[in-house]
Amino acid sequence: MARVFSGIQPTGEVHLGNYLGAVRRWVASQHTDEAIHCIVDLHAITIPKDPAELRAKTLEVTQVLVAAGLDPEVCTLFAQSQVAEHAELGWIMECTAAVGELRRMTQFKDKSDTAGFVSAALLTYPALQAADILLYDTEKVPVGDDQRQHIELARDLAVRFNRRFGDTFVIPAHAIPPVAARVMDLQAPERKMSKSLDSPQGTVLVLDDPKVIERKFTRAVTDSEAEVRYDPEAKPGVSNLLSILAAATDGDPVALAERYTRYGPLKADAAEAVIELLRPLQARFAELAADPTQTNGILALGADKARKTAGATMARVRDRLGLPAV
Numbered sequence: 001m002a003r004v005f006s007g008i009q010p011t012g013e014v015h016l017g018n019y020l021g022a023v024r025r026w027v028a029s030q031h032t033d034e035a036i037h038c039i040v041d042l043h044a045i046t047i048p049k050d051p052a053e054l055r056a057k058t059l060e061v062t063q064v065l066v067a068a069g070l071d072p073e074v075c076t077l078f079a080q081s082q083v084a085e086h087a088e089l090g091w092i093m094e095c096t097a098a099v100g101e102l103r104r105m106t107q108f109k110d111k112s113d114t115a116g117f118v119s120a121a122l123l124t125y126p127a128l129q130a131a132d133i134l135l136y137d138t139e140k141v142p143v144g145d146d147q148r149q150h151i152e153l154a155r156d157l158a159v160r161f162n163r164r165f166g167d168t169f170v171i172p173a174h175a176i177p178p179v180a181a182r183v184m185d186l187q188a189p190e191r192k193m194s195k196s197l198d199s200p201q202g203t204v205l206v207l208d209d210p211k212v213i214e215r216k217f218t219r220a221v222t223d224s225e226a227e228v229r230y231d232p233e234a235k236p237g238v239s240n241l242l243s244i245l246a247a248a249t250d251g252d253p254v255a256l257a258e259r260y261t262r263y264g265p266l267k268a269d270a271a272e273a274v275i276e277l278l279r280p281l282q283a284r285f286a287e288l289a290a291d292p293t294q295t296n297g298i299l300a301l302g303a304d305k306a307r308k309t310a311g312a313t314m315a316r317v318r319d320r321l322g323l324p325a326v
C-alpha cells in the first residue's frame, strides 16, 4: 500500500471533471492505497475568504466526497486547520525554504499579479504545502501538472532538511494521475472543464439538478458537420460528449460513436448517463446536508487519525532541530 496525499481546496463547486477525473479514482483505490484527503482550508485563506462561505464550503466538499463513496473509516478525510501540526511544520518549512525559490513559483507569480491583496502567505504557500505532504511520510502525490513545481519544492525541502539534520522525511514523488477521463467544457470544448472560468453553462456541477444537467447537455457546443466520430482534434465538442458518455457508462468512445448518426440523441444519452451516474451521490449528499453534525463528526474522526501520524512526525522534527518536546 502506498501512502498517498491529496489536498482539496474548499472553494467553488465540485464539477463533473473533478468527479470523473479524480474523485471516482480516489473512491476506487481506497482499499489499495493508504489515502489521506485533506481539505486545505489554511491554503484557501491565503486569498481573503468570507467566513460563512468558507465554513459552508468545507462542509459541502466533505459531504460531496463522502456522498461519492469515500469511506471516512477507511481513508483519512479531514480539514487541514484541525490538525495544528500543519501550521507548525509549515513554519519550519518556511525556515527551510529560501525566499528566492518561493518567488520563482509560477503560481505565486500568477496569483500575486491578479490578487488585490498579496498576503505574505501567498508567497509561503508552497512551504505549507510541503508540510502537508511531509507530515504523513507521503510516498505519492497525485496532482495535475500545475502543481508539479510545488511538489518538486517539497522534495527539495525534504532532501535539504534530511541532509542537515539527519533522515527525517520520506521523499515524496509526484505521481501523474492516470487520465481517467479528460472532461472538457461543454461550451468551449477545447479547454478543460473548470469551475473558475466564466462558463457556468459549460460546467456540469455534481450537485446540479437533473433538469439543469439535461439543459447543459442539450446546449453543448458541437460543430456544423453532421457526423458522429471520435476525433478530439477535429471534433472537440462531439468527442467530449462521447468521452463523457464513455466514462459514465464504462464504455469506449470510439465504439460508442458508431451507435449514433445525429448529435441530438448523443447529447440526450450523455445527459441521461451523467444524471444516472450522479443520482446516488446526490441522494446521499441530501441526507448528509440535512444534518451537519454528522459531517462535523466525520471531520473530527479524520483529524484524530491524521494527528497520530502528524504528531509523531513533529516529535521527530522537534528532536532533530533541538526544540523541546511537547
Ligand code: TRP
Binding pocket: 005, 006, 007, 008, 009, 040, 043, 128, 129, 132, 133, 141, 143, 147, 150
Ligand atoms: N495547492 C494545491 C492546489 O491548489 C492544494 C494542495 C495543498 C495540495 N496542499 C497539498 C495538493 C498537498 C497536493 C498535496 O490544488
